[in-house]
Amino acid sequence: MDSNGVGETATHIRQEIASLQKTKAQIEDRISALQARLSSCSSEDGNEETNSSAPRHTETTFSGQLSADMIYRYSRHLLLPSFGVEAQANLLKSSVLVIGAGGLGAPALLYLAACGVGRVGIVDHDVVELNNLHRQMTIKFGQLNTWTMYNSYGFATHTAKCLLQIIHTEAYIGRSKVESAAAACRAINSSVQIVEHKEAFRTSNALEIMRKYDIVVDATDNVPSRYMINDCCVVLGKPLISGAALGLEGQLTVYNYNGGPCYRCLFPTPPPTTACQRCADSGVLGVVPGIIGCLQALEAIKVASAVGEPLSGRMLLLDALSARIRVVKIRGRSLQCEACGENATLTEQKFRDFDYEKFTQSPLSTSPLKLDLLPAEARITSKDYNDRISNGETHVLVDVRPAHHYKIISLPKSLNIPFTSLEQRLSEIPAALAREKDNKTDDASRDASLYVICRRGNDSQRAVEYLHKMGFTSAKDIIGGLESWAHDVDPQFPTY
Amino acid sequence: MQLTLEFGGGLELLCNSVKIHQVNVGTQAEGMKQLTMKHLLSWVRTNLIKERPEMFMKGDTVRPGVLVLINDCDWELSGQLETVLEEKDVVVFISTLHGG
Numbered sequence: 001m002d003s004n005g006v007g008e009t010a011t012h013i014r015q016e017i018a019s020l021q022k023t024k025a026q027i028e029d030r031i032s033a034l035q036a037r038l039s040s041c042s043s044e045d046g047n048e049e050t051n052s053s054a055p056r057h058t059e060t061t062f063s064g065q066l067s068a069d070m071i072y073r074y075s076r077h078l079l080l081p082s083f084g085v086e087a088q089a090n091l092l093k094s095s096v097l098v099i100g101a102g103g104l105g106a107p108a109l110l111y112l113a114a115c116g117v118g119r120v121g122i123v124d125h126d127v128v129e130l131n132n133l134h135r136q137m138t139i140k141f142g143q144l145n146t147w148t149m150y151n152s153y154g155f156a157t158h159t160a161k162c163l164l165q166i167i168h169t170e171a172y173i174g175r176s177k178v179e180s181a182a183a184a185c186r187a188i189n190s191s192v193q194i195v196e197h198k199e200a201f202r203t204s205n206a207l208e209i210m211r212k213y214d215i216v217v218d219a220t221d222n223v224p225s226r227y228m229i230n231d232c233c234v235v236l237g238k239p240l241i242s243g244a245a246l247g248l249e250g251q252l253t254v255y256n257y258n259g260g261p262c263y264r265c266l267f268p269t270p271p272p273t274t275a276c277q278r279c280a281d282s283g284v285l286g287v288v289p290g291i292i293g294c295l296q297a298l299e300a301i302k303v304a305s306a307v308g309e310p311l312s313g314r315m316l317l318l319d320a321l322s323a324r325i326r327v328v329k330i331r332g333r334s335l336q337c338e339a340c341g342e343n344a345t346l347t348e349q350k351f352r353d354f355d356y357e358k359f360t361q362s363p364l365s366t367s368p369l370k371l372d373l374l375p376a377e378a379r380i381t382s383k384d385y386n387d388r389i390s391n392g393e394t395h396v397l398v399d400v401r402p403a404h405h406y407k408i409i410s411l412p413k414s415l416n417i418p419f420t421s422l423e424q425r426l427s428e429i430p431a432a433l434a435r436e437k438d439n440k441t442d443d444a445s446r447d448a449s450l451y452v453i454c455r456r457g458n459d460s461q462r463a464v465e466y467l468h469k470m471g472f473t474s475a476k477d478i479i480g481g482l483e484s485w486a487h488d489v490d491p492q493f494p495t496y
Numbered sequence: 497m498q499l500t501l502e503f504g505g506g507l508e509l510l511c512n513s514v515k516i517h518q519v520n521v522g523t524q525a526e527g528m529k530q531l532t533m534k535h536l537l538s539w540v541r542t543n544l545i546k547e548r549p550e551m552f553m554k555g556d557t558v559r560p561g562v563l564v565l566i567n568d569c570d571w572e573l574s575g576q577l578e579t580v581l582e583e584k585d586v587v588v589f590i591s592t593l594h595g596g
Contacts, residue, residue, distance in 0.1 A: 100596060102596055103595075103596050104596040105596070219596050220596055221594065221596040222594055223594050226594060243596065244592070244593035244594055244595060244596055245593060245595055245596055246505075246506070246593045246594070246595035247506070249504060249505060249593060250593070251505070251590075251592065251593050266563070267560065267561060269560035269561075270560060271559065271560050271561025271562075271591075272550075272551075272559065272561075274551065275506075275551055275559070275561055275591060276594055277506060277594075277595065278594075278595055279595040279596070282506075282595070284595060289595075289596055292596075315563075317590060319504060319515075322515070327568075328565045328568045328569065328570065328588075329568065329569045329570060329573065330563070330570040330572075331570045331572035331573055
């Protein structure tokens with residue numbers, strides 16, 4: 001590659017980037033601290049938080065409802081005959097809690113903040129990771145410069161000139177998703193009160209957090225959270241805007257609204273855990289949760305402003321691949337529902353004591369499953385495996401991940417037999433072992449050893465368990481799979 | 497009887513990743529006067545589901561977490577397993593999603 005000048009080496013550039021990033025992080029910390037101070041000042045004054053650099057026009061209200069700044073900011077809403085001043089005023093008085101600041105929550109938050117919901121709460125315990133950024137972006141106004149323009153009557157109007165960026169930005173990697181999302185929301189609309197709940201949503205804190213809001217948006221990614229949020233909404237009588245996305249499909253509906261059904265009316269029994277796929281395992285096209293998240297914001301806006309027909313008793317199904325959206329009619333409130341039915345006995349205390357992980361047989365945290373099926377002698381660490389192959393051990397490495405995972409990245413000379421086809425392709429293993437043995441003529445007496453690897457070390461254990469049954473008693477799984485290889489052996493090895 | 501069957505939310509993976517199936521479900525051979533959802537489910541299980549049938553059915557009905565829609569309406573509204581199907585009906589089986 002071409003280099004300009006002697007001093008400009010890659011190392012120098014990297015150093016400068018690192019130093020600039022550090023300064024940037026410091027400035028951002030300072031901004032968040034100041035914003036927090038500003039919001040506490042405003043709440044003491046009993047005023048809405050305003051843009052600090054804007055002249056304080058905001059307290060003057062016309063027509064008794066909206067200030068001049070608000071009329072200007074929300075003018076396009078006010079111009080809608082079916083929305084107008086009344087709906088906007090309802091919105092400004094409302095509060096929405098968004099649970100989950102990920103693929104669904106990020107776009108929902110953007111629009112909720114921008115449209116002028118009075119108070120927006122964000123709950124998430126997670127930090128921003130690089131592999132979130134394809135879908136969990138919220139728009140950040142990098143610079144919010146206000147300048148004054150004079151209209152033909154000589155009155156000043158204020159316009160914000162905004163520089164659009166996308167966040168959770170790379171600068172926020174490793175930092176809390178709530179902080180990142182809150183900074184973006186404040187930047188887009190400083191007149192909205194943003195409340196940060198940097199904690200996991202659990203039965204122990206759910207009631208206290210949710211009680212302070214009018215409407216709840218479920219933007220989580222797992223089954224126990226969905227039952228827990230539903231039940232909390234039923235106990236507290238809050239409408240629930242529920243969205244979900246996976247792969248190339250999305251689903252949306254409004255629960256517990258105006259006599260309509262709740263989540264448990266539809267799904268009294270939790271699905272088997274094998275039917276609960278996660279985006280981290282099955283993948284998701286970033287724009288799909290983006291669409292569903294925006295639709296969640298839309299439904300929340302309709303409920304908050306009391307316009308239109310919220311999607312209650314109906315469900316929207318999005319099939320992105322075939323570009324089809326269908327809205328179907330779903331059952332009404334079930335009289336037998338254990339949460340909201342006639343004889344339901346759900347109370348705040350019962351809710352606090354309910355074990356949602358046990359009920360759904362799946363964990364609330366999204367940390368991946370860690371199986372422990374095999375005895376220690378049937379397992380090997382990635383480091384030990386590396387030592388053995390570095391010493392030239394004759395072996396076969398079977399990678400049991402699905403073929404499309406194997407295509408992303410694999411270890412050299414590994415043999416891909418996906419776990420689901422292991423049974424029918426079993427004969428390939430003795431063939432590969434025999435081939436390896438033949439190749440090493442110097443030590444012909446020794447059989448080739450057999451190792452099995454997968455992404456995280458669960459399927460490899462299942463595979464080894466099966467291989468032992470089929471007579472390959474020396475098969476070993478590599479503990480922690482390719483993730484441990486990347487972590488402990490080769491930091492350059494890509495993870496996904 | 498000509499029916500359109502659709503699978504979504506991951507259920508299509510159980511039928512060779514094909515989402516839409518135009519099918520002809522016989523009623524005469526079995527001596528049935530009418531075709532109910534109960535019959536259709538067992539027909540689907542025999543003729544369309546290629547793997548892991550337990551991901552589609554539990555007992556004689558669909559497993560928890562699967563919504564059944566007949567002509568875009570929840571089958572709860574038409575009598576679930578007892579719903580009588582008619583020519584050209586569209587039946588959708590959809591697994592609920594939880595990701596986000």
